Amino acid sequence: MLFYGLKYKRFSMYLDLKNKTVLVTGSGKRSGIGYAIARKFADNGSNVIISDLGDLVDKDNPIKTGTSGEMNEIVQEFSQECGIKAHAVAFDVTDNLSIQAAVSSIKEEFGDLQVLVNNAGASFGVPNTVENYDEGAWMKTIDVNLHSVFRVSRAILPLMTGSGGTIVNVASRAGKVPPLFNGAYAVAKSGVIMLTKVMAKELAGNNIRVNAVCPGQIMTDLESWRFDLEANFLGTSAKHQEEEMCKTIPLNRIGAPAEVAKLVAYLASDEASYITGQAMNVTGGQLMEL
Numbered sequence: 001m002l003f004y005g006l007k008y009k010r011f012s013m014y015l016d017l018k019n020k021t022v023l024v025t026g027s028g029k030r031s032g033i034g035y036a037i038a039r040k041f042a043d044n045g046s047n048v049i050i051s052d053l054g055d056l057v058d059k060d061n062p063i064k065t066g067t068s069g070e071m072n073e074i075v076q077e078f079s080q081e082c083g084i085k086a087h088a089v090a091f092d093v094t095d096n097l098s099i100q101a102a103v104s105s106i107k108e109e110f111g112d113l114q115v116l117v118n119n120a121g122a123s124f125g126v127p128n129t130v131e132n133y134d135e136g137a138w139m140k141t142i143d144v145n146l147h148s149v150f151r152v153s154r155a156i157l158p159l160m161t162g163s164g165g166t167i168v169n170v171a172s173r174a175g176k177v178p179p180l181f182n183g184a185y186a187v188a189k190s191g192v193i194m195l196t197k198v199m200a201k202e203l204a205g206n207n208i209r210v211n212a213v214c215p216g217q218i219m220t221d222l223e224s225w226r227f228d229l230e231a232n233f234l235g236t237s238a239k240h241q242e243e244e245m246c247k248t249i250p251l252n253r254i255g256a257p258a259e260v261a262k263l264v265a266y267l268a269s270d271e272a273s274y275i276t277g278q279a280m281n282v283t284g285g286q287l288m289e290l
Contacts (some may be wrong), residue, residue: 014269018045021110022268025093025152026120028052028066028074031221033170034119035074036257040265042082046115049106050074054090056098060140061122063221085110093120093148094140099155106159113159115268118149118192119170123222127181127233138184145188149195157203164207166268169196170260171279173216173287189214193279200277209276211267216283217245218255250285 022041027034027050034052042048052066066074071088078086087109091102106113122144125137149169174182175189193212200210217223227238227245234241246252260282266272267280281287 014044014265014271016270017041017115017265017268019047020114021047021049021112022115022117023049023051023089023106023113023156024117024119025051025148026066027117028054028071028088028090029064029221030070030074032066032119033215033218033220033257033260034066034117036261037117037119037264038074039078040258040261041115041268042078042084042086044265045082045084047085047110048078048087049110049113050078050086050088051091051102052120053092054088056090056092058122060124060137063122063225093152094143096151096155099151103155103159106156111159112162113156114163114165116153116156116160116165116167117170117264117268118152118167120148120152121145121170121172123182123185125184127229128183129181130183133183141184142188142191145185146191146195149192153199157208160208161206165209167199167203167208167210168264168267169210169212170264171196171212171214173214173281173283175214175279176281176289177287196279197277204276209267209272211272211275211277212279213260213263213267214279214281214283214287215260216255216281216286217249218257218260218282220257223254248286249283253284255282255284 024034024038027038038048050071054068075086075088089102089105092098124141125134169192171192172189174186175193178186196212227241230241231238
């Protein structure tokens with residue numbers, strides 16, 4: 001497997017993020033974008049809430065999710081290495097009762113929240129055309145990737161509306177340019193982009209900015225799974241599929257999770273104080289349209 005990612009640098013960049021409380025959904029495994037985002041905030045002195053399914057295993061998800069053990073290890077890592085307050089909360093972003101229990105835990109532990117990063121996502125029932133897509137898999141993909149952003153944001157906003165804050169939603173290049181045989185994911189991420197704009201307009205009066213990031217090809221478990229899936233479908237190899245993908249990227253490499261994290265931290269910081277309702281690409285030039 002080729003990898004062209006940049007080495008993660010640990011240093012503080014945005015002083016205004018220090019001591020802010022940040023929740024990052026889907027951040028409970030070290031190989032994901034969510035972890036890189038959480039680590040970036042911790043490095044900037046933010047108090048970080050790690051969240052994932054924990055022991056609530058999703059048998060339909062082909063990608064490993066963060067276990068309670070790994071989440072607790074990350075909490076200890078952040079606390080010891082960054083000197084911040086870290087907390088782990090296991091909950092299901094598709095279950096309102098689970099979300100409310102998590103919000104109660106966060107309120108008890110921190111009181112309020114300044115930054116929410118809706119990162120949790122997954123894809124089910126692929127590769128498939130719309131004509132042949134299993135309806136249950138389609139609906140679940142929409143639920144995990146789109147409806148979860150609505151549910152979690154709605155539940156968290158009461159912890160944020162008193163002092164203002166920022167929300168960053170992790171959408172995807174797929175929300176702007178649809179990939180083949182992954183329609184539900186593309187539709188869901190397109191919905192995340194529009195939901196971001198809706199929330200930005202509605203929450204501006206509460207001093208809450210809402211933006212989205214749209215990663216392209218980023219080397220995560222999901223991306224590796226995609227290359228394996230394509231290789232099996234086309235009768236090639238994962239390495240070949242990755243090489244072919246790199247040919248479509250002007251920077252000629254797959255991105256690193258830390259590169260997405262940098263943009264998320266920027267959007268959450270005061271450096272982006274006049275930016276809201278945007279969906280910014282992190283694609284190595286693969287997508288240059290807004």
